[in-house]
Amino acid sequence: MIAIGQSPLARKLGAFVALSEAELAILARLHERRRTFVAGRDLVQQGRTDQAAYILAKGWVNSYKLLADGSRQIVDFQIPGDFLGLRSVLLHTSDHNIEPITTIEVSEVLANDLIEAFAETPRLAAAVLWAASRDEAMVVEHLAGLGRRDAPTRMAHFLLELGNRLRLVGMGDKTGYDCPLTQYLLADALGLSAVHVNRVLRHLRDEGLVTFRDGRVTFDDYPGLVALADFDSAYLDHQGPLLK
Amino acid sequence: MIAIGQSPLARKLGAFVALSEAELAILARLHERRRTFVAGRDLVQQGRTDQAAYILAKGWVNSYKLLADGSRQIVDFQIPGDFLGLRSVLLHTSDHNIEPITTIEVSEVLANDLIEAFAETPRLAAAVLWAASRDEAMVVEHLAGLGRRDAPTRMAHFLLELGNRLRLVGMGDKTGYDCPLTQYLLADALGLSAVHVNRVLRHLRDEGLVTFRDGRVTFDDYPGLVALADFDSAYLDHQGPLLK
DNA sequence: ATGCCGGACTGATCGACATCAGCATCCGGG
DNA sequence: CCCGGATGCTGATGTCGATCAGTCCGGCAT
Known part of the structure; x- marks a missing residue:
């Protein structure tokens, strides 16, 4: 188990909001449902619905899209502290696949847990929202790189x-x-x-x-x-x- | 003035959720603060904060990013019915510029108006969230296109x-x-x-x-x-x- | 040991797209 | 009326990166 305040997610969010003990505890609670996945098999698949979201605790993951000619475009890599499939759980749909590169450890997060946690600490919600927007900014930056x-x-x-x-x-x-x-x-x-x-x-x-x-x-x-x-x-x- | 139920946004959302008269009325209320912008001058600028969001009613817009060598990568075009700068108002930061291509007509939307509207009709909130996620999916698709x-x-x-x-x-x-x-x-x-x-x-x-x-x-x-x-x-x- | 497989690495060739240079048209302004 | 700027269009030339066709190496299974 990773100690409270030392999980990658806590470190990441903590770099942008000073999290209180109580907030760290709530964050730690999200890490309860621990699971392991092996490299190579997709966690989330294009088009599938009703999937869980995960917080990546250990290992590397990539999100990719398959094109008709069989080629693959990787949209982003995820490293410890990143969310996996956050959008797909909030919006009940996914437009790309998520595949572990290494064996990974994740914490499964149900939509309700997240919403409850947000209700308890708005600051945490803001921090997570910030993280999500940072991910989007990275995708845009990536797009600019590919184009220009x-x-x-x-x-x-x-x-x-x-x-x-x-x-x-x-x-x-x-x-x-x-x-x-x-x-x-x-x-x-x-x-x-x-x-x-x-x-x-x-x-x-x-x-x-x-x-x-x-x-x-x-x-x-x-x-x-x-x-x-x-x-x-x-x-x-x-x-x-x-x-x- | 565009009649209730005929605004581009209402048409777009209406294609995915059957909106009631009441919901259409709430949507129409968001169109009150009408403004016009001429082609070529940026509406939202990289790095700036505290900007308003807009619903595009008429005209075309592009969102772009400037690179160091002076080249430009257009991330997306917006057409009537699309939101402009929605993320920048929710997160108080913008990572790209928004520039009208033609003279445009927009409705200014304050964060509070939106939040109030959502509180009144969760279905509307879901529809707007769906629209936002569709925009993200388009960016990902765009990225895959540039790469592959x-x-x-x-x-x-x-x-x-x-x-x-x-x-x-x-x-x-x-x-x-x-x-x-x-x-x-x-x-x-x-x-x-x-x-x-x-x-x-x-x-x-x-x-x-x-x-x-x-x-x-x-x-x-x-x-x-x-x-x-x-x-x-x-x-x-x-x-x-x-x-x- | 042998063979196999995935990954790093290399040379030769080819093609898609950039760059440069220039022409034609349209349009608004002095 | 002419001028300059924006836009569309085209040919010639160059280059970045893809494709093809391998070699080499280490790990793993037979």
């Missing part, structure tokens, strides 16, 4: 964004982070071929910017990478007045 | 989606619709150059699929276009159990 950034910039931006997210939940620092993503997954997220992902990674390594090897991302030149990617973390950690 | 579809398919998909949306508010039919978008706007939405947009349009015209000329989109071969684009309108008009 070239491959190295896209990759650099992606690795930086991921680093920022991981740091928030204590899974990395300015020097780098562990990352179980394969080059195929990167390709499907960035709209590239796996072959080209490989070349782009080599290019960035040769330039002395980042190294991605053996499941570890190492920032060799953080400022240089930020400059290349035109990375602005504002959309990740901007704190809306709602939470003040 | 080639230019003609992207264009075809885009024109079909737009046609479906316009039909919902009575601004088009299976044969086509009027469309004030320039080839530059299409380029920035589809992640192409304006030059290439022109060639793609010619290609589709030569193939006898669609014609886009003089501000009018004409479907010359609707089934053929659907086949090319792998267009599935499910994500546009699927009706969640919430609304049953």
Whole structure:
């Protein structure tokens, strides 16, 4: 069990709202119904309805969409502290699939639990709403990248964004982070071929910017990478007045 | 003034929930604070806070993001019946700009009005929530297109989606619709150059699929276009159990 | 040990789309 | 009336990244 106040979700939300003991306790209560899923089998499927939502406690997940020609576009990756299928439980419909990349541990959250928790602490509701809006902003940023950034910039931006997210939940620092993503997954997220992902990674390594090897991302030149990617973390950690 | 029950928003929502007279009246009340904006000047700006939300009554709008190199990625277009800046009013922050393409007419909606209206009729709240989730699904679909579809398919998909949306508010039919978008706007939405947009349009015209000329989109071969684009309108008009 | 499989990695070739440059038309303003 | 700006359109050239066709390596099952 993860101790109160140390769950990834609590860490993440805590970075934006100072949570009281009582609020932390309510958050911890949401972690009661613990489950484990193995890599590779979809949790939530396109079109299916009436599914539960989950808080990811451990492991990595990706949300993807399948196209007619069999190709796949990964919309987003989820890391510990992220919600899975939050929209699908609120709106009773899902437009994409959710698949664990590694074996994962999640806490199942029923819509009612969430609503009850929100009723008890509006600040928590605001924090969760903020997290949801941050996810949307990331999707928009991702869209802009696919449309208008070239491959190295896209990759650099992606690795930086991921680093920022991981740091928030204590899974990395300015020097780098562990990352179980394969080059195929990167390709499907960035709209590239796996072959080209490989070349782009080599290019960035040769330039002395980042190294991605053996499941570890190492920032060799953080400022240089930020400059290349035109990375602005504002959309990740901007704190809306709602939470003040 | 638009008569009760005939506003684009009422038409759109009415296609998914049968709205009662009372609900239509509440909806009409939201249209009271009427305003006009000219083309070209931003309504909502990146980073700014404390803005109002609007319901678009007439005209076309685009939501875009500016990148460091000066290029622009259009995230979505809004047509009558769509909300503008709904998220920015709920979350008091905006991550992209909203700019009218034509002169537009909008109804300003304050957060409180909306919350009051929702309190009176939960069905209306559900319908609006459904509309918001449909918008998100469109963004995800757009993202998948940018990542994994080639230019003609992207264009075809885009024109079909737009046609479906316009039909919902009575601004088009299976044969086509009027469309004030320039080839530059299409380029920035589809992640192409304006030059290439022109060639793609010619290609589709030569193939006898669609014609886009003089501000009018004409479907010359609707089934053929659907086949090319792998267009599935499910994500546009699927009706969640919430609304049953 | 042997074979298999998934993942990282590489060279050669090809094509889709960008970029550059230029022309034609329309329209509103001085 | 002419001018400049916006938009549509086209050809020539260049390039980024896809595709094809492999090799190499480590882990795992037979």
